[in-house]
Amino acid sequence: MDGHVLDIRLDRERFWLVLQEMKAERAAEKLKTELVCREAPVDMMRQLFGMTDGQYTALRRRCRRGRRGAGRPAEPDTDTMNTIWRAWHHRMNGKAPASADEWLRLSDDTGTDCRTLWRFIRGANVLERTS
Numbered sequence: 627m628d629g630h631v632l633d634i635r636l637d638r639e640r641f642w643l644v645l646q647e648m649k650a651e652r653a654a655e656k657l658k659t660e661l662v663c664r665e666a667p668v669d670m671m672r673q674l675f676g677m678t679d680g681q682y683t684a685l686r687r688r689c690r691r692g693r694r695g696a697g698r699p700a701e702p703d704t705d706t707m708n709t710i711w712r713a714w715h716h717r718m719n720g721k722a723p724a725s726a727d728e729w730l731r732l733s734d735d736t737g738t739d740c741r742t743l744w745r746f747i748r749g750a751n752v753l754e755r756t757s
Contacts (some may be wrong), residue, residue, distance in 0.1 A: 657726045663689040664733055666740035673720050674726050710746050722747050730744050 660673060662674065664686045671677040677685075702710070713735040723729045733740050 628632075657730075658685060659689060660730060661726055662686050662739055664730070664740045665742075666729070667744050670729070670740060670744050674729075697745055699741060702738065702746065706736075706738060706742075709748075710743060714743075714747060731744065 650722075654675070658671065661671065662682070667681060668677070668682045671682050695735070710732075713732060717732060717735060718728065725731055729740055729743065732738075732743055736743070
């Protein structure tokens with residue numbers, strides 16, 4: 627017997643396509659983790675990624691560094707609200723951030739967690755629409 631029993635081939639085009647998809651999925655998971663670790667609320671995660679409550683809870687448990695108290699977090703102080711307002715209008719022209727990256731950049735710019743940003747911006751948009 628002279629031949630091989632097994633002949634393995636690699637479809638390079640498909641291999642690179644699968645590799646790119648895996649990298650994109652890893653980047654999306656990293657983004658989700660970063661948002662949840664910065665206290666992004668479930669409504670934000672649902673809007674950005676279609677995340678279910680169960681997925682959110684599981685991710686939040688993995689991110690948990692310290693226990694947050696029960697109930698709604700305190701409203702930000704006046705200086706924090708002014709900082710958020712200025713950064714939001716400077717970066718977003720008063721429009722709600724549309725992507726996860728925009729929310730993270732706004733969080734970086736203001737030093738504020740995503741939950742506070744979400745509540746502030748959503749509340750401001752509601753007020754502007756009713757005025």
